[in-house]
Amino acid sequence: MSLRQYASAWDAAEMAPPQSNRTEFPPLPDGSYYVRLQRAEVTASRKTGEPMVSLGFLVEGGEFAGRWVWKHQTITSDPTRLSYLKRDLGLLGVGTARAIDYLPDELATVTGATTTVDLRTRVGRDGVSRQNVYINPPEGWTPPDGVEVPF
Numbered sequence: 001m002s003l004r005q006y007a008s009a010w011d012a013a014e015m016a017p018p019q020s021n022r023t024e025f026p027p028l029p030d031g032s033y034y035v036r037l038q039r040a041e042v043t044a045s046r047k048t049g050e051p052m053v054s055l056g057f058l059v060e061g062g063e064f065a066g067r068w069v070w071k072h073q074t075i076t077s078d079p080t081r082l083s084y085l086k087r088d089l090g091l092l093g094v095g096t097a098r099a100i101d102y103l104p105d106e107l108a109t110v111t112g113a114t115t116t117v118d119l120r121t122r123v124g125r126d127g128v129s130r131q132n133v134y135i136n137p138p139e140g141w142t143p144p145d146g147v148e149v150p151f
Contacts, residue, residue, distance in 0.1 A: 027131055028067060030121050034060045035069055036114050037092060040107035042075075051075045053085060053107070055092075057117060057133075069117055071133040075100070088135045091115065114138065 039056030057069040073085045086096045092113050094106045118134040 025067065028059075028064055028069065028119055030119050030131070032116050032118050032136075033057075033062070033064065033069060034114065034116050036060050037111055038068075040092075040111055042104050042107065045072070045074055048074070053089070053103070055088075060114065069119065069133055071117075071135070091135050091137050 035057035037055060038058045039054065041054055042051055043054050044050065045052045052072050052074040055071045057071070059065055059067045059069065071088070073088065074081070075085065076082065089106075090096055092115065093110045094103075096106075098106065115138040116136045118136060119131055120134065121129055121131045123129050
C-alpha cells in the first residue's frame with residue numbers, strides 16, 4: 001500500500017483542534033467487577049519511556065457495564081515488581097515460562113479472557129490517592145505444577 005497518493009492532501013490539511021466535547025467519566029467506585037480482557041499489549045510508559053504491560057478490561061455487567069478498567073505495570077529489573085507482573089499475567093492465562101521476548105505473542109492469546117478485578121483506592125506516602133487494580137483468579141483456576149500460591 002502506498003501513501004504517496006495522499007501526499008498533497010496531507011500537506012494541505014490543517015491539524016484539527018483538540019476535542020472539547022470529550023466525555024469524562026468519574027472513576028469507578030471501589031469494589032469487585034466481572035470483566036473481559038479486551039486489550040493486552042506491551043507499550044512504552046508516557047512518563048518514563050520504560051516498557052510496560054497495558055491491560056484493558058471491559059466491565060461486563062451491572063451498573064457500570066461498558067466501562068473500562070486499566071492496569072499498567074512497568075517492566076523493570078526489580079525482581080519483586082516482575083514477580084507481581086508474572087502473577088497477574090499467569091492469572092489471565094499468559095504463559096510466563098518462555099523468554100520475555102515472547103510476551104507480546106503470549107498477550108495476544110488471552111484477549112477475551114474473563115475474570116474479576118477488585119478496585120481499591122489507597123493513599124500513598126506522597127499523600128496522593130490512587131486506585132489499584134487487583135486481578136483475581138478466574139473460577140476453576142489452578143496454579144501450574146510446582147507453584148505455591150498464597151491465596
